[in-house]
Amino acid sequence: MSDTICAIATARGVGAISIIRLSGPEAISIVAKLFDGKDLTKVKSHTIHYGHIINKNEIIDEVLVSVMKSPKTYTTEDIVEINTHGGIAPTKKVLEILLENGARLAEPGEFTKRAFLNGRIDLTESEAVENLINSETDLERKLALNTINGKVSDKIKKVRDIIIDLIANIEVNIDFPEYEDALVITKNNLPPKLEIIKKELETLLEESKVGEIITQGIKVAIVGKPNVGKSSLLNSLLKENKAIVTDIAGTTRDLVEGEIELKGIRLKFIDTAGIRKTNDVVEKIGVDKSLEAIKTADLVIHVLNNNEEFSKEDQEIIKNLKGKTYITYVNKNDLPTKLEITGNNLVYGNTLTLDGIDLLKAKIIELFNLDSINTSNLEMVSSLRVINLIKEALNAINNALANVTKDIPVDMLAIDIKQAWELLGEITGETYQDELLDTLFSKFCLGK
Numbered sequence: 001m002s003d004t005i006c007a008i009a010t011a012r013g014v015g016a017i018s019i020i021r022l023s024g025p026e027a028i029s030i031v032a033k034l035f036d037g038k039d040l041t042k043v044k045s046h047t048i049h050y051g052h053i054i055n056k057n058e059i060i061d062e063v064l065v066s067v068m069k070s071p072k073t074y075t076t077e078d079i080v081e082i083n084t085h086g087g088i089a090p091t092k093k094v095l096e097i098l099l100e101n102g103a104r105l106a107e108p109g110e111f112t113k114r115a116f117l118n119g120r121i122d123l124t125e126s127e128a129v130e131n132l133i134n135s136e137t138d139l140e141r142k143l144a145l146n147t148i149n150g151k152v153s154d155k156i157k158k159v160r161d162i163i164i165d166l167i168a169n170i171e172v173n174i175d176f177p178e179y180e181d182a183l184v185i186t187k188n189n190l191p192p193k194l195e196i197i198k199k200e201l202e203t204l205l206e207e208s209k210v211g212e213i214i215t216q217g218i219k220v221a222i223v224g225k226p227n228v229g230k231s232s233l234l235n236s237l238l239k240e241n242k243a244i245v246t247d248i249a250g251t252t253r254d255l256v257e258g259e260i261e262l263k264g265i266r267l268k269f270i271d272t273a274g275i276r277k278t279n280d281v282v283e284k285i286g287v288d289k290s291l292e293a294i295k296t297a298d299l300v301i302h303v304l305n306n307n308e309e310f311s312k313e314d315q316e317i318i319k320n321l322k323g324k325t326y327i328t329y330v331n332k333n334d335l336p337t338k339l340e341i342t343g344n345n346l347v348y349g350n351t352l353t354l355d356g357i358d359l360l361k362a363k364i365i366e367l368f369n370l371d372s373i374n375t376s377n378l379e380m381v382s383s384l385r386v387i388n389l390i391k392e393a394l395n396a397i398n399n400a401l402a403n404v405t406k407d408i409p410v411d412m413l414a415i416d417i418k419q420a421w422e423l424l425g426e427i428t429g430e431t432y433q434d435e436l437l438d439t440l441f442s443k444f445c446l447g448k
């Protein structure tokens with residue numbers, strides 16, 4: 001990493017200030033050449049200086065320049081940040097001149113990638129940097145910040161340490177059988193040790209459910225027959241006339257989406273086309289989308305009309321809800337009751353007086369345990385990449401446990417145990433492949 005990278009670190013557009021950031025061995029000397037003010041090659045680290053960026057005797061902009069010297073910087077390399085006047089032209093011009101004078105345009109996430117490759121942060125912490133930038137809710141922010149600070153990595157390392165101790169013990173037994181102080185791992189005392197590891201991994205996965213909800217939100221599909229009031233319900237929940245409402249059955253054709261926050265969690269509602277058999281080509285595509293929305297939703301709200309008898313169509317829809325978490329919302333309870341229905345998770349209401357909306361929200365809180373999210377203890381895994389690696393590690397441990405009862409020697413079982421250890425290493429980036437880094441960091445913002 002001998003070259004010097006640079007990028008615009010602030011959002012593109014008009015604003016009071018833009019920041020252009022450089023990192024690498026030439027960062028200070030490149031800017032010093034273009035800076036009319038103090039000699040930046042002679043200033044102390046972590047200082048800020050007023051002056052002008054000059055190119056071929058032309059003043060480009062009036063700026064403030066921060067100089068941060070290696071190693072106590074974001075990338076551990078020399079970093080310079082130029083505060084220019086915000087806006088497209090000054091920012092672009094300064095960037096252009098830096099590129100002409102020896103800096104290279106950074107790839108997305110390259111600053112953070114350098115922080116990782118230079119050993120300042122691990123992979124889980126790097127991922128969390130991007131999550132922090134993209135966070136929309138306060139819970140997401142807190143979780144990302146705790147992850148950046150190593151709280152999640154510590155948990156992974158703790159399990160890895162338990163595993164490596166076990167592997168070390170097995171290997172001592174094999175390599176130095178005469179070494180009497182070492183605990184001899186046998187098929188009798190191995191299972192309880194594996195069970196401990198298994199339990200640790202299962203706890204991480206259990207906790208990650210909350211992490212996933214915090215970062216991904218909850219996808220809620222609103223489905224039902226035509227005209228029962230699905231779009232009206234969406235509008236009531238959003239407190240906005242987002243979806244078209246008419247008394248014509250089959251009004252909604254496409255998916256209509258909207259978000260609200262409940263207990264700090266994003267609820268992503270999807271209003272769908274009323275499900276019925278139809279010969280209308282467009283409506284049919286809509287109905288297929290409705291069925292697809294059920295499949296991908298974390299929660300389904302099945303809307304029924306209180307003023308209509310339970311029908312075969314309703315029964316058909318319920319068939320599609322098999323295995324899903326769903327709430328039955330009986331709408332139009334301002335009208336006389338003709339519907340007879342029993343079951344769990346039943347909520348009554350109407351979209352005229354908004355009776356039922358609070359009950360519906362309370363039901364969602366109950367189903368997803370949102371009240372139990374401990375905001376002061378947000379230290380769980382949330383990245384899908386990490387969750388998958390933990391699942392693979394758990395599989396490897398389960399394999400070892402299953403093989404204990406078979407005629408397989410302990411040193412062969414160690415292969416699975418080692419695999420679990422390596423998989424967990426990929427989480428923090430102790431072991432990694434270049435391809436992984438490329439995909440991971442390419443999702444980052446430019447300049448981060």
Ligand SMILES: Nc1nc2c(ncn2[C@@H]2O[C@H](COP(=O)(O)OP(=O)(O)OP(=O)(O)O)[C@@H](O)[C@H]2O)c(=O)[nH]1
Pocket residue numbers: 224225226227228229230231232233244245246247248249250251252253272273274275331332333334335349350351352
């Ligand atoms: N009385 C009463 N009418 C309602 C209520 N909610 C909706 N409606 C009416 O029912 C009709 C259908 O409402 P929509 O929200 O468009 O129904 P939908 O389920 O989205 O219908 P499609 O998009 O056709 O599937 C409209 O005339 C609404 O004004 C309610 O709670 N009470």
Ligand SMILES: [Mg+2]
Pocket residue numbers: 230231232243244245251252271272273274
């Ligand atoms: Mg509708």
